[in-house]
Amino acid sequence: MWNEESDWIGSFDALLARLAECSMCSRRSGERPGAAQMDVKILDVAAEGGYGRVFRCLDVHTGALVAMKQITMVRLSQGIPAQIIREVSLLRELHHANIVKLLRVGFTENRYVNLVFEHLDYDLHQFIVNRGYPKDATTVKSFMFQILSAVAYCHSRKVLHRDLKPSNVLINHSKRLIKLADFGLAREFADDFLYTEKLGTSWYRAPEILCHSRQYSTQVDLWSVGCIFAEMVIGQPLFQVINCRDELEGIFKLLGTPTEETWPGITKLMPNLHIYCSKFDPLGLETFVTDLEPSGLNLLSMMLCLDPSKRISAEASLKHAYFTDVNWI
């Protein structure tokens, strides 16, 4: 038994090694696994998260800056984590100027998966916090147009992002170019399917998710984009500003507690709604989102719409009057 098993693993490893040389990452004989195997030179650690680490690197061949996301594979009983499989597989099919480009994929000693991405200077969260939010109305409009272009493209490819927030929006400084990143929670959507509950960072989570609905679709991304829109205008997370017990209460304070009339189906979705919170009259978006032109406020109100079926789509947003006066130079 041991000999037979050893034979499997031996031939298996040999096959794996041979394939590794033919796959997306080329490997030179004798080199140790890790950064060298990915043909990058590590400069420093750019970020750390629950998934692993992101390194800032130099591409050995081109000399260009790249970002290598190293994901630790734990819980061997499950094999390769679904998040990695989805992120890579979906990014391999998404080709858009406003979506981060995945350059190479490799694995190390069956412990790490390394994803090499194009490098961008910073993310939108850093942009808002460190440099003051983009007070320039043109920048806000340009950023919003690019974000919506990427989201519309994803949705036309039947892909939900499901975790849109400023830290997942990357920026190329010199070009003022936006790229969506982190598709670890992304997945292909189907109209008749139930999805995992409670995804994404809380401040950007759509009300239908917070209500524990598992039937949701592209509209959840539009809600998140609306939150990003507001944050770019006011300089901080919209639902951080509103004093509330939790995000759902904050939403209801802002937009008014939903009724069967304003959100058909809400009483079935939340039978205990009247117990959950008081009946709020809407404070209104204009109370918090000042300094936004009327057409922008109109677009924002259609994104931050309680009823998902009435929320504007990404494709329709791009045709909104807010964008008609933009001159793309």
Place this chain on the structure above:
Amino acid sequence: MVYMIDRVFILVFFYTFLISIMSLDSSSNHPIIPDLYCSEVTSEVIHLDSDDEAMKLNVLWGDSDHDDSDESILLSLLESEHDQVQEQTKSLGQQLRKKTWLINAREEAINWILKVHAYYSFKPETAYLSVDYFNRFLLSHTLTPDKAWPLQLLSVACLALAAKMEERKVPLLLDLQVIESRFLFKPKTVQRMELLVMASLKWRLRTITPFDFVHLFIAKLPCSASTWRDLSYIVSRVSDVIIRTCLVMDFLEFSPSTIAAAALLWVTNQCADEKKSECFHKNIGIEMVQKCYKLMKQKLIIRRSGLYWPKTLQLLPRSPTCVLDHAAAMQESSDAHHKL
């Protein structure tokens, strides 16, 4: 979803109108209908069973806004499909035919995948993707015929990957192997195989499947389902046919959109003639749909009596004998068409 609701309402309205027309009192006291439009509609109703009139009705039911949206999605899917090197799987059929042992082993492996799929009530897409990964891997690797365990390991890895792509909850790697497995692989071994498969497929696991097209094609079909019950019934039967194609190597020749179109025509008991194929999309080849349809007829053992009858036929004043005659006529028409 809104689009589907709109269409159902339109269909319900149309059927109500149809029934009221049929129940009109023809006594001399009733005034002649003065509205020419109503007369025209009446004329169309009388010839509802003809293809030409059915196509016209499709125009009546059309919703321009939603059609535009569906059309762009369909075009996007067809572009992605074309991009995903369909040529590769075509050559797989040729390669497989040279190795008798692999044909049998492949069928056994796919049968195992389908059993686990049924046991865990996975989505149809999961089954199709598992087989897709399996086929594509076989293209790039030669396996020795004297050992059975590599194909079993490959089956487990492909099913695990497909489940992770599609399912909300994925069983543990060991639990996936509880169904009639001759070998039991350690999770670490399966993980290695997963990596091997993903690298071999260049991490392109988001594959276009026939299921991506089914709802879009149903919306285009004239005399389509009129109620939710009928719609889910059609989708269920079409899914069953699509999964059965995984077991037959000859279907590797066809693109997912072709399989979806042929399966839908088959389930709704319609001939795969030019008009039916063209109404799906101009980029979908008529000849290939016809060829695929014919292959379904030959290979898939599904009795006609189990197929779905378009609702409209049942609303017409026909006796059971007339219905059977009509079915026979369609069968003859289909045979005659294929002889040409």
